[in-house]
Amino acid sequence: MAEHADGPEHVDGPEHADGPHPGRGEGQDGGGTGPARRASDRGRYGRLSRERVLASALGLVDREGLSALSMRRLGAELGVEAMALYRYAEGKDALLDGLVEALHLELEERLAAGEPRTGRAELHRIAGTFHDVCLAHPRAVPLLATRMLAVPLARRPLAVLRLHERVLALLTAAGLDEERTVAVFDAYTAWLLGYVLVELGAMVDNPEETDPALRLGLHRMPPRELPLLRSAAAALADPAGQEGLAAGLDALLDRFATQGPRL
Amino acid sequence: MAEHADGPEHVDGPEHADGPHPGRGEGQDGGGTGPARRASDRGRYGRLSRERVLASALGLVDREGLSALSMRRLGAELGVEAMALYRYAEGKDALLDGLVEALHLELEERLAAGEPRTGRAELHRIAGTFHDVCLAHPRAVPLLATRMLAVPLARRPLAVLRLHERVLALLTAAGLDEERTVAVFDAYTAWLLGYVLVELGAMVDNPEETDPALRLGLHRMPPRELPLLRSAAAALADPAGQEGLAAGLDALLDRFATQGPRL
DNA sequence: TGGCGTATATATACGTCGTATACGTACACC
DNA sequence: GGTGTACGTATACGACGTATATATACGCCA
Numbered sequence: 212m213a214e215h216a217d218g219p220e221h222v223d224g225p226e227h228a229d230g231p232h233p234g235r236g237e238g239q240d241g242g243g244t245g246p247a248r249r250a251s252d253r254g255r256y257g258r259l260s261r262e263r264v265l266a267s268a269l270g271l272v273d274r275e276g277l278s279a280l281s282m283r284r285l286g287a288e289l290g291v292e293a294m295a296l297y298r299y300a301e302g303k304d305a306l307l308d309g310l311v312e313a314l315h316l317e318l319e320e321r322l323a324a325g326e327p328r329t330g331r332a333e334l335h336r337i338a339g340t341f342h343d344v345c346l347a348h349p350r351a352v353p354l355l356a357t358r359m360l361a362v363p364l365a366r367r368p369l370a371v372l373r374l375h376e377r378v379l380a381l382l383t384a385a386g387l388d389e390e391r392t393v394a395v396f397d398a399y400t401a402w403l404l405g406y407v408l409v410e411l412g413a414m415v416d417n418p419e420e421t422d423p424a425l426r427l428g429l430h431r432m433p434p435r436e437l438p439l440l441r442s443a444a445a446a447l448a449d450p451a452g453q454e455g456l457a458a459g460l461d462a463l464l465d466r467f468a469t470q471g472p473r474l
Numbered sequence: 475m476a477e478h479a480d481g482p483e484h485v486d487g488p489e490h491a492d493g494p495h496p497g498r499g500e501g502q503d504g505g506g507t508g509p510a511r512r513a514s515d516r517g518r519y520g521r522l523s524r525e526r527v528l529a530s531a532l533g534l535v536d537r538e539g540l541s542a543l544s545m546r547r548l549g550a551e552l553g554v555e556a557m558a559l560y561r562y563a564e565g566k567d568a569l570l571d572g573l574v575e576a577l578h579l580e581l582e583e584r585l586a587a588g589e590p591r592t593g594r595a596e597l598h599r600i601a602g603t604f605h606d607v608c609l610a611h612p613r614a615v616p617l618l619a620t621r622m623l624a625v626p627l628a629r630r631p632l633a634v635l636r637l638h639e640r641v642l643a644l645l646t647a648a649g650l651d652e653e654r655t656v657a658v659f660d661a662y663t664a665w666l667l668g669y670v671l672v673e674l675g676a677m678v679d680n681p682e683e684t685d686p687a688l689r690l691g692l693h694r695m696p697p698r699e700l701p702l703l704r705s706a707a708a709a710l711a712d713p714a715g716q717e718g719l720a721a722g723l724d725a726l727l728d729r730f731a732t733q734g735p736r737l
Numbered sequence: 738t739g740g741c742g743t744a745t746a747t748a749t750a751c752g753t754c755g756t757a758t759a760c761g762t763a764c765a766c767c
Numbered sequence: 768g769g770t771g772t773a774c775g776t777a778t779a780c781g782a783c784g785t786a787t788a789t790a791t792a793c794g795c796c797a
Contacts, residue, residue: 349623352623356619356671357619360615360616360671372700376699376700376702383702389709394714396710397673397713397718401672403668405669405671406664412623439639439642440639443642443656447659448627450660451660455661459664462726462728462730463726466721466725
C-alpha cells in the first residue's frame with residue numbers, strides 16, 4: 212500500500228511497464244523480441260541510486276517508523292530485491308547512517324533557502340532549522356542519538372561534519388579561542404539534541420485518544436504517589452517549541468561564550 | 475566462545491549433571507529415581523526473577539553492547555531457554571524498558587547513598603549522579619533516548635516517573651509556579667540527556683588506536699574542507715565532564731527559574 | 738502423607754531479519 | 768559486434784522475536 216509517490220517517472224525508454232508488479236516475468240518469455248526489461252533497468256523504472264535509496268528509506272521511516280525499515284521492505288518499496296541495496300549502503304548500519312546524512316542534507320537545503328546571518332543570530336537560525344527538520348521527521352530522530360553514540364567523529368556522514376564545521380566557524384569568527392569554542396560547541400550540540408529529544412518524547416502518545424488528560428495514559432499512573440507529575444503531565448505534554456529552544460540557547464551562550472563581542 | 479563466567483555454581487542437589495548441556499534429557503530417563511533437576515530449579519540454579527533478568531541483561535549490554543542483547547543470548551546467560559524470560563518481561567521492548575528502569579534504580583541507590591541537599595544543590599547532585607550512572611553504563615545510554623521517544627510519559631518505568639516527581643518536587647518547593655516548573659523541568663531533562671549523549675559520543679573510538687590524533691579516524695577526514703573540525707577534533711574527543719554539565723545547568727536554571735529565591 | 742492446581746521453564750515451530758555467495762543481464766566502449 | 772564491468776537477482780544460512788503447546792516442581796489442603 213501507499214505508492215511511493217515521489218520520483219518523476221522519467222525513464223530513458225518510453226515503455227510504460229506491463230503492470231504494477233515488478234517481479235516474476237521469468238526466463239525466455241516466449242520469443243518476444245522486446246528485451247523485456249530485466250535486471251538493471253529495474254528499480255520501479257529508472258536505475259537505483261544512493262539518493263533514491265535514502266529518500267525512499269526516509270519516507271518509509273516517516274510513514275511507518277524505524278522498525279519498519281528492513282532491507283527487504285525497502286527493496287520492495289523500490290521495486291528491487293534486498294541485496295540490490297548493498298551497492299548503495301554497505302549494510303544496514305550504513306543505511307541508518309545514510310538516514311542521518313539525509314536529515315543533515317535536508318538541513319543544509321533549508322539553511323541555503325533562508326538568508327544567512329552572522330554570529331549568534333546564525334546559531335539561532337541553525338538551531339531553529341534543525342528543530343524544524345526533526346519535527347518533520349520525528350521517527351528518524353532517535354537515529355541522531357544512537358548513531359552519534361555508535362560512530363566515531365570522523366566516520367560520521369559528511370553532511371554532519373559540514374554542520375560541525377559550520378558551527379565551529381561561527382564560533383571562531385566570533386573571536387573565541389579554541390578552548391571556548393569547543394566548550395560552546397559541545398553545549399550547543401547537547402542542548403539542540405536534548406531539547407529535540409525531550410520535545411518529541413512529549414509528543415508520543417496514543418493518537419486515537421482525544422481527551423488531553425488521558426493522551427499520555429495518565430490513568431495508569433499510581434494515584435497517590437507522583438501527584439506533581441500527575442498534575443503537571445498535561446503541561447509536559449505539549450512542549451515549549453522554538454522559544455524554549457532559543458531561550459536555553461541564549462542562556463548557554465551567555466554562559467559559555469564570555470569572550471567574543473559578537474556572541 | 476566466551477564463557478559466561480559469573481554465576482556461583484551452587485546447586486541444591488549434589489549430582490553434578492550429565493554434561494554441560496542443559497537440554498535434552500527427555501522423557502522418563504530409564505527409571506533413575508533421582509528427579510534430575512528439571513524445569514524450575516534451573517536458571518543457573520536458583521529461580522529466575524525480574525531482578526536477576528534485568529541485572530544480567532544490563533551486564534550483557536555493558537560487556538558486549540546493545541546488539542548482543544537478544545532473548546536467546548540472555549536466556550543462555552541465565553542458563554535458561556529464551557521463552558522463560560517472557561515471564562519477567564512482556565517482550566523485547568519491555569525488556570529494554572526494564573534496562574532503563576534498572577539504570578534509574580541504580581540512580582536512586584546512588585542518590586540514597588549520598589546526603590540529600592535542597593533546591594539547586596540537589597538538582598546538581600541529581601544531575602551529577604545521573605551523569606555517573608551513564609558513564610558506568612555507556613552502552614545502555616542510547617536506550618534513554620530511544621525509549622524516551624518510544625514510550626508515552628505514563629508508561630515509562632516507575633523509577634523514571636519517580637525521578638520526574640523528585641525533580642518536580644524540588645522545583646515547586648522552590649516556589650516556582652506550574653508554568654515555570656514545567657519549563658525548567660524540560661530544560662533540565664534536555665540538558666542532562668543531551669550532555670550525556672554528546673559526552674559519550676565523544677568517547678566512541680577505535681580502542682586499539684593509541685595515537686590520540688587518530689583515535690577518531692581523523693585521517694579519514696577530507697583534508698582541505700573541515701579545517702576547523704580537524705584542528706578541534708582532539709579537543710572534542712575528551713569532553714568537559716561534570717564541570718561542563720554543572721555550568722550549563724546553572725546557566726539554564728538562572729534563565730528559566732527567575733522566581734524562587736532558592737533556585 | 739498424598740494429591741492437585743498453579744507457577745515455572747521447556748520444546749517446537751513459524752516468519753522475518755541481515756547478509757554471504759553465486760549467478761545472470763545489459764550497457765559502455767573499443 | 769564483441770567484451771568487460773557495473774548492476775540486479777537468486778538462493779541460502781543462521782539468528783532473531785515470539786505464539787503455542789507441553790513438561791515439571793512447588794505450595795497448599797486433606
